[in-house]
Amino acid sequence: MASLAQKLTEIVGAAFAAEGLSAELGLVRVSDRPDLCQFQCNGAMAAAKAAKKNPREIAQTLVQALQDHPALARIEIAGPGFINLDVTDAFLAAHIKSNADSDTLGVEPVGAGRTIVLDYGGPNIAKPMHVGHLRSSIIGDSLRRICAFAGYRAIGDVHMGDWGTPMGQILSELEARGRLGQPVTMDELEEIYPAASRACKEDENRAEQARAATVKLQDGDPVYRAAWQQFIDVSIAGMKENFDALGVHFDLWKGESDVHERIAPMVETLKTAGLAVESEGAVVVPVAREDDKKEMPPLILYKRDGAVMYGTTDLATVADRVEAFSPAAILYVVDQRQSLHFEQVFRAARVTAIAPEEQVELTHAGFGTMNGQDGKPFKTRAGGVMKLQDLIAMAVEKAQARLEEADLAADMDQAERDDVAHKVAVAALKFADLHNNRVADYVFDIDRMTRFEGKTGPYLLYQAVRINSLLNKAKGAGLDVPENPTFAIKAEDRALALALAEFPDHFRLALENYTPHVLCDYAYKLAQDFSSFYGACHILSEEDEQLRASRLSLCALTYRQLVLILGLLGIQVPARM
RNA sequence: GUCCCCGUAGCUCAGCAGGAUAGAGCACCGGAUUCCUAAUCCGGGGGCCGUGGGUUCGAAUCCCGCCGGGGACACCA
Numbered sequence: 062m063a064s065l066a067q068k069l070t071e072i073v074g075a076a077f078a079a080e081g082l083s084a085e086l087g088l089v090r091v092s093d094r095p096d097l098c099q100f101q102c103n104g105a106m107a108a109a110k111a112a113k114k115n116p117r118e119i120a121q122t123l124v125q126a127l128q129d130h131p132a133l134a135r136i137e138i139a140g141p142g143f144i145n146l147d148v149t150d151a152f153l154a155a156h157i158k159s160n161a162d163s164d165t166l167g168v169e170p171v172g173a174g175r176t177i178v179l180d181y182g183g184p185n186i187a188k189p190m191h192v193g194h195l196r197s198s199i200i201g202d203s204l205r206r207i208c209a210f211a212g213y214r215a216i217g218d219v220h221m222g223d224w225g226t227p228m229g230q231i232l233s234e235l236e237a238r239g240r241l242g243q244p245v246t247m248d249e250l251e252e253i254y255p256a257a258s259r260a261c262k263e264d265e266n267r268a269e270q271a272r273a274a275t276v277k278l279q280d281g282d283p284v285y286r287a288a289w290q291q292f293i294d295v296s297i298a299g300m301k302e303n304f305d306a307l308g309v310h311f312d313l314w315k316g317e318s319d320v321h322e323r324i325a326p327m328v329e330t331l332k333t334a335g336l337a338v339e340s341e342g343a344v345v346v347p348v349a350r351e352d353d354k355k356e357m358p359p360l361i362l363y364k365r366d367g368a369v370m371y372g373t374t375d376l377a378t379v380a381d382r383v384e385a386f387s388p389a390a391i392l393y394v395v396d397q398r399q400s401l402h403f404e405q406v407f408r409a410a411r412v413t414a415i416a417p418e419e420q421v422e423l424t425h426a427g428f429g430t431m432n433g434q435d436g437k438p439f440k441t442r443a444g445g446v447m448k449l450q451d452l453i454a455m456a457v458e459k460a461q462a463r464l465e466e467a468d469l470a471a472d473m474d475q476a477e478r479d480d481v482a483h484k485v486a487v488a489a490l491k492f493a494d495l496h497n498n499r500v501a502d503y504v505f506d507i508d509r510m511t512r513f514e515g516k517t518g519p520y521l522l523y524q525a526v527r528i529n530s531l532l533n534k535a536k537g538a539g540l541d542v543p544e545n546p547t548f549a550i551k552a553e554d555r556a557l558a559l560a561l562a563e564f565p566d567h568f569r570l571a572l573e574n575y576t577p578h579v580l581c582d583y584a585y586k587l588a589q590d591f592s593s594f595y596g597a598c599h600i601l602s603e604e605d606e607q608l609r610a611s612r613l614s615l616c617a618l619t620y621r622q623l624v625l626i627l628g629l630l631g632i633q634v635p636a637r638m
Numbered sequence: 639g640u641c642c643c644c645g646u647a648g649c650u651c652a653g654c655a656g657g658a659u660a661g662a663g664c665a666c667c668g669g670a671u672u673c674c675u676a677a678u679c680c681g682g683g684g685g686c687c688g689u690g691g692g693u694u695c696g697a698a699u700c701c702c703g704c705c706g707g708g709g710a711c712a713c714c715a
Contacts, residue, residue: 094658103657110695140658141695185715222715317715343713355641356711364713371715400642401710429643430708467677497651501644502708509650509664513677516651516663523677531674538674582652585662589679596670596679638675 064167065156065562066090066100069132069146073102076126082108082119089146091563098135098145099559106142116142150550157548157558161618166625167565170212171572176386177213179205180378181394182304182311185222186296187231187250190303190449192439192505193396196428199494199631201394202309203577204426206629211572216386219300221316223293224374229275230257231292232285233267236274242284244291247299275368279321303449308487308631320377324369327377328362336413337362346376348408360409375406379423380415390422392575397427397500426575429502431494439505456486459511460519467513470638481638486511488518488632495630496581516585518632524588525627525634527595528620535601535613546614549607553597554615560590561615561622568629577630584626591619 066089074087086104093101105123109116120138127136135147148156160167181201184190201217208215231250234257235241245253261268278285297314304311328344331337337346345359360372382391393403403425410416416423433439441447461482464470470481493510497503513519532542550558567583570576600616603609624634 088655093653093661097658101658106657106695116695143658183715226714341712345712357641358712361712366713368713370713372712397643398709399715402715405712427643432708436707463677469675469677501651504650506650512664514664515677520663520677523675527675527678534674578652582662589662592678593680595674596676599673601674 063169064565065148065153065559066566068156069100069102069148072130072132073104073123073127073144073146076123077104077108079126080119080122082112091559091566092145097139098147100146100148102144102146103142105138105144109142120144150555153555153558153562154548154550156562157615157618158546160561160564161546161614165210166622167562168210168568169565172208172211172213172215172389175213175389176216177208177390177392178216178218178382178386178388179208179392179394180218180220181205182217182219182300182309183222183395184219184296184300184303186228186293186316187254188296189247189251190300191446192431192449192452193446194303194449195307195452195490196431196494197394197396198304198307198309199491200426200428200499200577202307202631203491203495203629204392204394204575205310206631207568207572207577207580210568210629213389214386216313216388217311218313218315218382219304219311220378221297221300221314223296223316224279224318224321225371226271226275226368227254227258228278228289229273230254230261230271232274232278232288233257233270234260235288236270237267241288245295247295250292250295272366272368303453306450306453306483306487307490308633315378317371317374317378320374320381323377323381324362324373327380328373331362331413334413341365346409346413348405348412357408358405360405372402372406372409375402376409376413376415379406379410383416383421388421390424391416393423393425395425395427397429400425400427403427424575426499428499429497431505432502434504434506436504453486453490455507456490456511457482459507460485460489463511463513463519464638473637481635484633484635485519485522485638488522488627490518491630491632492518492521492581495577496585498578499576521584521588521623521627521632522634522638524591525620525623526636526638528591528616528623529634530637531595531600531616532613532620538601540601540609540613542613542617543610546617547607547611548614549611551608553594554612557590557594557615557619560587561618564622564626571629580626580629584623584630587619587623587626591616591623 069089070087073089074084077087078084086108087102088104089100089102091100092098105120106116108119117138120142123144124136124138127133132148132152133146134149137145139145179201181197182194183197184194205215205217231254234253261271278289328337337344342365343361344363345361347359349357361370362373364370382388407423410423411418431439464482470478489511510517511519513523535542567579571579600612603612627634
């Protein structure tokens with residue numbers, strides 16, 4: 062099991078090896094000139110460079126050796142030394158069949174037996190979630206699904222900001238209002254938090270009280286702990302509404318507070334080992350190296366006033382995760398602007414052997430800013446930060462309007478229509494976010510992303526639903542999709558079959574580079590290739606029974622693959638619309 | 639000041655493990671429906687790949703400089 066290109070790589074690689082060349086040079090990939098050939102291998106040119114020989118001569122030898130290979134319909138030299146290949150339809154059909162028979166559609170479980178922890182979402186207690194949390198949530202959740210599909214034990218941790226100065230500020234504000242000990246609602250918190258923060262900024266007295274409250278909380282004062290726990294519960298309930306609406310899942314609801322107990326012993330150990338030192342009144346882990354080209358400030362564990370920083374909790378959290386899960390990797394899906402911070406934390410984790418390099422990969426999968434159409438960070442019309450729930454509501458409203466315009470979902474009852482609108486909205490939001498290169502900033506345009514035409518989430522849902530409808534119609538007409546399909550490849554089927562065979566290649570790229578956008582592009586290509594196929598042949602009225610069965614099987618496989626890929630992006634497909 | 643990211647069609651973006659004629663979507667122009675969801679499909683126009691050098695048989699891709707945009711740079715997260 063593998064992609065078609067991988068199978069061809071084995072064949073061509075063996076031919077390279079037989080000529081005494083490196084098998085790696087036999088890398089075959091889908092041709093970027095589909096008008097010339099289906100697949101290409103550029104290894105002869107690289108081999109020629111190394112051996113200082115004529116590339117066409119080397120290519121000629123290989124082509125001769127592979128001339129009669131049963132998998133190949135055609136193999137020839139082109140240009141300066143490209144090797145162009147086409148597979149036989151029989152080989153293609155057999156390959157498609159092996160994918161259809163595979164639970165994973167040909168993807169190999171490279172992560173089996175290994176664990177990966179993903180850190181995304183990152184909401185803050187007492188603050189409503191806003192658009193800044195959208196990208197982290199969407200990208201992180203998709204990566205979690207991708208890792209899980211690759212066989213990893215993929216653990217998503219929401220890693221809430223539930224500790225430190227802001228908590229003390231809220232507690233002291235509650236105390237000042239005589240509300241300490243009384244339950245608060247999320248709406249109240251949304252007002253209390255900024256008020257508390259403002260008060261501490263303006264009034265040194267209040268700031269001092271907040272610091273004292275922070276210390277009391279962290280020392281375990283029962284009244285403070287109880288009040289804190291109450292507004293944490295309220296906040297989490299609010300977060301869950303947002304995450305549920307988006308279909309973003311977490312396995313762990315941990316926060317910064319969960320590592321509080323680890324911090325003091327950790328710092329003591331590091332000090333004893335001489336890895337943490339005092340500097341300018343603070344306790345830091347120096348992480349600069351001699352060969353650094355840039356300034357690399359140390360990671361601060363204790364501030365001058367003795368309080369911990371987010372670097373401290375992040376380092377302790379690495380230790381916690383390593384201890385609890387022995388992960389092969391920890392992935393942080395956090396704003397690109399924090400790249401220096403993570404470099405400091407990662408270096409500290411290496412230098413202290415909390416996470417040795419040969420044991421655990423530490424990766425910051427950063428992402429760019431979500432901008433408005435003016436290219437500046439996305440804001441509401443009034444210029445404020447848009448709440449996530451408002452944004453979702455806006456998308457749902459837009460989706461409803463689009464469905465109505467298109468006269469889709471018209472014969473459904475209200476509940477199903479609402480469900481479809483919601484799925485369309487989430488598909489629009491997620492696809493628009495994920496289809497961009499992660500690290501680049503992207504322009505948020507609600508009108509564009511909710512359209513049913515073009516490269517959008519709704520278009521992909523439409524295509525998938527259309528295939529499902531066709532399959533249902535076939536069933537209704539007594540034309541069953543064979544359980545054990547045999548594929549017949551004719552001219553009209555070939556492009557779709559070849560496209561289906563690419564899935565493992567795109568999946569591997571998405572996994573290795575943590576780039577869901579690769580899957581977005583591929584899903585779109587697949588949908589388009591299906592549409593061309595669908596336009597080129599009328600399936601249900603095909604009189605050749607074998608061909609009709611094959612085409613129905615091709616439809617079924619495309620549907621399954623499309624639903625699977627969208628699922629990896631966190632997008633659900635409605636049964637109809 | 640140092641460092642990081644970005645700069646590709648009018649707009650939004652792929653391509654950056656060096657390869658053939660740089661691709662999509664939107665918008666624009668022209669076609670296609672007695673039939674499975676036409677919100678679709680087929681075709682067309684549109685590009686000094688920011689810029690100047692270098693490496694290479696070959697550069698959007700690698701290296702150096704410059705310009706433009708964004709960001710970060712010990713006690714906030």
